Amino acid sequence: MSGTERGGGSTVDAVRAWRGLAETSVLLDGFHALKHALRFGARVPVALTSDKAAVLALAEDLAPDVTRPLETLLAETDEATLRALVPRLHPTSVAALAVRPSRAAQLETLARLPRTAPVVVLDEPRNLGNAGAVIRLAAGFGATGVVTTGTLDPWHPTVVRGGAGLHFATAVERVDADRLPPGPLFALDAEGEDIRALKLPDDAVLAFGSERSGLSEGLRARAEHLVSLPMRPQVSSYNLATSVGMTLFHWASTSGRPPGTGA
Incomplete structure (x- = not known):
């Protein structure tokens, strides 16, 4: 209904x-x-x-x-x-x-290829508000979805509050770290290649580490590409949602499509 x-x-x-x-x-x-x-x-x-x-x-x-x-x-x-x-x-x-969308339907959306927009992976996030802000960003840019690994439930009431109801505009699920959606894995890491030198493909899986610990060793080792964001020396890091927003903006600005328009 x-x-x-x-x-x-x-x-x-x-x-x-x-x-x-x-x-x-x-x-x-x-x-x-x-x-x-x-x-x-x-x-x-x-x-x-x-x-x-x-x-x-x-x-x-x-x-x-x-x-x-x-x-x-x-x-x-x-x-x-x-x-x-x-x-x-x-x-x-x-x-x-x-009504929360079925897990099966969400996973089917995330696994479907060809894909016209990236999937965002939050690797063992801790902050509920940050997770909500990321989902809001992903929906705004027309990303295929957001998946989390670890214990945080991306449908927790505080996450939904931070997402302003936009969980329903993109696929959102929690998955095991070894069962990420298909696609080339780009992991954000301070030692990676400057993102400005790259064109992120539409089927990219974009992984971001937790606010405190960064990427898990397992996910970092599996990444096909390590990518860094431009940052002034002596500044340690960006907020998680800021990092996701910068990365999705880079993808959107080089993809040649307005957000949410598909192929």
């Missing part, structure tokens, strides 16, 4: 549905997360707000393309009930639950 298919239910029904789905669903925290999820085809069974008129006015101002779906989808409840369901309520006073 898509977000536009639900309607006519009472607030009581919507709150009951929320309580039944909360443990197994993806929390969309705030207007922008819900907006992006709807735009990119997420299945959204329930959305709640304490001020439906204000949310619809915001949609009309910032994203009129989702106004009509929101009119049908949103159920209004009182502030206390909403905060009981979503303790860390977004300032826009709206939250929704979405």
